[in-house]
Amino acid sequence: MIPGFVLVAAVAALATHPVASGSGADVAIIPSGKPLDFEVASGAAQIGGPSDKLCSGQNLRTGNPGQTSQIRLAHPLLAPGYKISSISLHFRYVAGYTPGANKTAIAPTVSVLLTDATGKMLANVSTSSPLGNYSFDHFQGYSPPVHASNSQPLAVANDELVLIVLSVSNHQRNLQIPIVRHGRALEHMCSDHSSYASPFFGALYSLRLN
Numbered sequence: 001m002i003p004g005f006v007l008v009a010a011v012a013a014l015a016t017h018p019v020a021s022g023s024g025a026d027v028a029i030i031p032s033g034k035p036l037d038f039e040v041a042s043g044a045a046q047i048g049g050p051s052d053k054l055c056s057g058q059n060l061r062t063g064n065p066g067q068t069s070q071i072r073l074a075h076p077l078l079a080p081g082y083k084i085s086s087i088s089l090h091f092r093y094v095a096g097y098t099p100g101a102n103k104t105a106i107a108p109t110v111s112v113l114l115t116d117a118t119g120k121m122l123a124n125v126s127t128s129s130p131l132g133n134y135s136f137d138h139f140q141g142y143s144p145p146v147h148a149s150n151s152q153p154l155a156v157a158n159d160e161l162v163l164i165v166l167s168v169s170n171h172q173r174n175l176q177i178p179i180v181r182h183g184r185a186l187e188h189m190c191s192d193h194s195s196y197a198s199p200f201f202g203a204l205y206s207l208r209l210n
Helices: none
Strands: 007-010 038-041 045-048 058-061 068-073 082-084 088-091 094-096 109-115 121-127 146-149 163-169 174-178 207-209
Touching: 038 045, 109 146, 121 146
Parallel strands: none
Antiparallel strands: 007 088, 038 068, 045 058, 058 174, 068 163, 082 207, 088 146, 094 174, 109 121, 109 163
């Protein structure tokens, strides 16, 4: 685990595939630990924020109360003839617009989606519980990693570009998600057997044959 990063992992079992390494799986890591690894829309933005012992303070801000914003990993997945069978990720956060004493506010939730290049949803991987226990306004550090993964196997064809999107329903608050670990980028790692539309920037991603 690498705290302070959004780390995305797609895990799958290969039925039959000519794997030169003999590992029986295609795996690649797409790093997600620097600003260029993300695209933001619908109110989300990249801004500075508080630092802690793990994070430099570069944040993804999910917009304002009432908005549903989108954070998209900027490196689409492409592996013709294969299907994505699972996705898991983790991130840390602080929540803004902290309510005053004896008051409540509905906290944000984060849905992890797979979409095509037009934004059409292909799968809803998971939706978090409300995220409001770690305050931006009374900052004492970011949350522990919040983990998200699919509870049922996926079968998303990867013949065309597939994008990983965090859709954030802010409700009455918002989130700030740290993305840089004091300037240290996530290590590159990939197998010889996956095909991508862009250079590897990381995300553990495995496939199975159609």
